[in-house]
Amino acid sequence: MCRVTDLQQAVLARNEEHAHALRAALAGRGTVAVNLLSSPGSGKTALLEAELSLARERGVPVAALTADLATENDATRLARSGVPVKQVLTDGLCHLEASMLRGHLVGWLPAGTRLLFVENVGNLVCPASYDLGESLRVALASVTEGEDKPLKYPTAFGLANLVVVTKADLAEAVGFDEAAFRAAVARVNPGVEILLTSARTGLGTGGLLERALAVLDGAAVHRPVMAGRAQHTHGRAESQGDVHGHEHAHGDGPGDLHGHSHVLVEEGL
Numbered sequence: 001m002c003r004v005t006d007l008q009q010a011v012l013a014r015n016e017e018h019a020h021a022l023r024a025a026l027a028g029r030g031t032v033a034v035n036l037l038s039s040p041g042s043g044k045t046a047l048l049e050a051e052l053s054l055a056r057e058r059g060v061p062v063a064a065l066t067a068d069l070a071t072e073n074d075a076t077r078l079a080r081s082g083v084p085v086k087q088v089l090t091d092g093l094c095h096l097e098a099s100m101l102r103g104h105l106v107g108w109l110p111a112g113t114r115l116l117f118v119e120n121v122g123n124l125v126c127p128a129s130y131d132l133g134e135s136l137r138v139a140l141a142s143v144t145e146g147e148d149k150p151l152k153y154p155t156a157f158g159l160a161n162l163v164v165v166t167k168a169d170l171a172e173a174v175g176f177d178e179a180a181f182r183a184a185v186a187r188v189n190p191g192v193e194i195l196l197t198s199a200r201t202g203l204g205t206g207g208l209l210e211r212a213l214a215v216l217d218g219a220a221v222h223r224p225v226m227a228g229r230a231q232h233t234h235g236r237a238e239s240q241g242d243v244h245g246h247e248h249a250h251g252d253g254p255g256d257l258h259g260h261s262h263v264l265v266e267e268g269l
Helices: 002-028 044-057 073-079 098-105 154-158 168-174 178-188 207-216
Strands: 032-037 062-068 085-089 115-119 136-142 162-166 193-196
Touching: 002 032, 002 098, 032 207, 044 062, 044 073, 044 115, 044 162, 044 207, 062 073, 062 098, 073 085, 085 098, 115 207, 136 154, 136 207, 154 178, 162 178, 162 207, 178 193, 193 207
Parallel strands: 032 115, 032 136, 062 085, 062 115, 136 162, 162 193
Antiparallel strands: none
């Protein structure tokens, strides 16, 4: 167990190095990355499609990369916005890592891109522990998922710079208690902004884009209390403050717990 824990710590530490390098590379080309985390079926693809369409209408150079275990369904949907979109299939891996992301951006990310939206694998567990070199991390939850979602997944919501509620048009129908949800968020991430949205009605549409553009212009982002410490407790259970209570011990080498090498790409993006 100690060896597995040590490997987990090594993987996360290595990911931090890759994330730092990617963040610097993106900054060097004037690009801000936005990392979107949610459970499956939260409605983040529908919201992202609306945000991308609005960005295109406003002439904002934007691109999107979406990750799934299988199918290119989300990329097909996002491509309807008319902006550059790339699908990443993780072949069963439950999250993206910084070096993986950079490898997919090299040679693809269009020159002049100012905003890069990364739709992470639908999962509030594994992705929460991995910095992707983003400048804005967004945790999303639909009203249909219940008010206690932030308490069940404290790392995902506790490390967010912004929390987005989706499918707000269904709130009354499902008996969503907004006050209870806000209280739950406040317990794990005091002071973080909560944005109510509905891709169907247009409520809050453009809010995510505006906040990403503000970061691009140099605005400060909310700094979660958990920042800087949660990523390094990878071996503990979610109820103890970390989301990755299961282990990916597929590899034999000490450098990577997943059995595949994520070598930092040296080429420019």
